[in-house]
Amino acid sequence: xxxxxxPLQDLVDKFRSLDGVGKKSAVKMAFSVLNMSEDDARIFADxxxxxxTQLGICDCCQNISVGxxxxxxxxxTRDRSIICVVEDxxxxxxxxxxxxxxxxxxxxxxxxxxxxxIGPDQLKIKELLARIERxxxxxxxxxxxxxxxxxxxxxxxxxxxxPFEVKVTRIANGLPVGADLEYADEVTLYRAIQGRRDx
Amino acid sequence: xxxxxxPLQDLVDKFRSLDGVGKKSAVKMAFSVLNMSEDDARIFADxxxxxxTQLGICDCCQNISVGxxxxxxxxxTRDRSIICVVEDxxxxxxxxxxxxxxxxxxxxxxxxxxxxxIGPDQLKIKELLARIERxxxxxxxxxxxxxxxxxxxxxxxxxxxxPFEVKVTRIANGLPVGADLEYADEVTLYRAIQGRRDx
Numbered sequence: 001x002x003x004x005x006x007p008l009q010d011l012v013d014k015f016r017s018l019d020g021v022g023k024k025s026a027v028k029m030a031f032s033v034l035n036m037s038e039d040d041a042r043i044f045a046d047x048x049x050x051x052x053t054q055l056g057i058c059d060c061c062q063n064i065s066v067g068x069x070x071x072x073x074x075x076x077t078r079d080r081s082i083i084c085v086v087e088d089x090x091x092x093x094x095x096x097x098x099x100x101x102x103x104x105x106x107x108x109x110x111x112x113x114x115x116x117x118i119g120p121d122q123l124k125i126k127e128l129l130a131r132i133e134r135x136x137x138x139x140x141x142x143x144x145x146x147x148x149x150x151x152x153x154x155x156x157x158x159x160x161x162x163p164f165e166v167k168v169t170r171i172a173n174g175l176p177v178g179a180d181l182e183y184a185d186e187v188t189l190y191r192a193i194q195g196r197r198d199x
Numbered sequence: 200x201x202x203x204x205x206p207l208q209d210l211v212d213k214f215r216s217l218d219g220v221g222k223k224s225a226v227k228m229a230f231s232v233l234n235m236s237e238d239d240a241r242i243f244a245d246x247x248x249x250x251x252t253q254l255g256i257c258d259c260c261q262n263i264s265v266g267x268x269x270x271x272x273x274x275x276t277r278d279r280s281i282i283c284v285v286e287d288x289x290x291x292x293x294x295x296x297x298x299x300x301x302x303x304x305x306x307x308x309x310x311x312x313x314x315x316x317i318g319p320d321q322l323k324i325k326e327l328l329a330r331i332e333r334x335x336x337x338x339x340x341x342x343x344x345x346x347x348x349x350x351x352x353x354x355x356x357x358x359x360x361x362p363f364e365v366k367v368t369r370i371a372n373g374l375p376v377g378a379d380l381e382y383a384d385e386v387t388l389y390r391a392i393q394g395r396r397d398x
Contacts, residue, residue: 055206
């Protein structure tokens with residue numbers, strides 16, 4: 001007996017191709033599908049197609065949206081003079097949860113990563129520049145992740161923005177709230193000291 | 200803005216309904232789908248339907264199969280006088296990987312679990328009894344998991360099988376190979392001592 005029957009193996013392979021799914025989880029998920037009713041399996045399959053076909057990208061901020069304009073760009077109460085630049089739509093979600101930021105976003109759809117063969121041209125950077133030229137933008141907050149790629153992308157964009165009359169800022173590095181000095185890594189601690197503020 | 204757009208939230212909910220998938224993983228997977236090409240998304244959706252519609256249950260051992268007979272039951276070299284009883288098809292897969300067991304299987308499709316409202320009637324126990332009556336079975340190895348439900352199911356089946364002239368055995372409990380006495384729980388250690396063998 002081949003260890004998994006072909007239709008099952010195919011499904012396991014599909015689950016494995018998703019971000020962050022390992023072999024054991026993929027098998028577990030495939031068996032969950034087998035335990036579904038046929039109707040539920042069809043609804044699941046349809047929801048994949050629906051998400052893929054109904055969702056597009058906002059013409060302005062490049063965030064995922066239903067239609068050509070996302071709900072944030074369509075919202076008149078948001079401050080269009082502050083643009084927060086994030087790597088992906090998940091960044092927008094994370095920041096929107098905080099309910100603190102009242103500006104608008106720009107989604108890059110990735111970071112510069114020579115290892116993965118992703119250069120600046122594959123990111124939505126020229127769309128950002130076009131927005132700055134077109135609109136009255138006062139501040140760009142670069143909120144890419146504090147990883148090697150995220151930092152490199154932040155540096156690259158900040159350099160590109162120098163000719164424009166716009167304030168460019170970067171979100172702070174430091175200790176997460178609730179953390180312990182003892183367990184913090186040296187780079188984070190160093191940045192926390194560098195970024196110290198008056199109290 | 201609602202935190203997730205409806206088609207995306209629907210897809211996240213579908214992923215979350217799968218076994219062992221939490222909220223963050225579900226969101227990650229849904230975004231993976233958005234990053235697929237439309238063709239790949241369609242292939243993924245099709246593989247769900249294919250797995251669900253092409254796979255059935257073996258008439259004999261109740262294992263998942265393409266058609267009415269699984270490849271193990273169809274294999275003439277397997278010893279039909281020894282039946283290994285497992286909870287689900289994953290149990291068959293795990294035991295087949297060992298390449299040691301040459302008998303056949305019987306898949307119960309669950310365990311007795313009053314908490315989940317699963318009684319003996321919902322399991323494939325009567326199919327097992329019918330096999331024993333119909334075929335010349337010498338040994339039944341009960342290989343349900345060593346959990347509360349698995350043990351209860353093993354006890355229940357072993358009692359049901361008393362009237363039959365068949366040897367009933369249970370897979371051994373003990374220390375996993377490579378484990379450390381210091382970190383083993385008391386019940387496992389107790390069973391390991393009880394199940395000690397001459398060397």
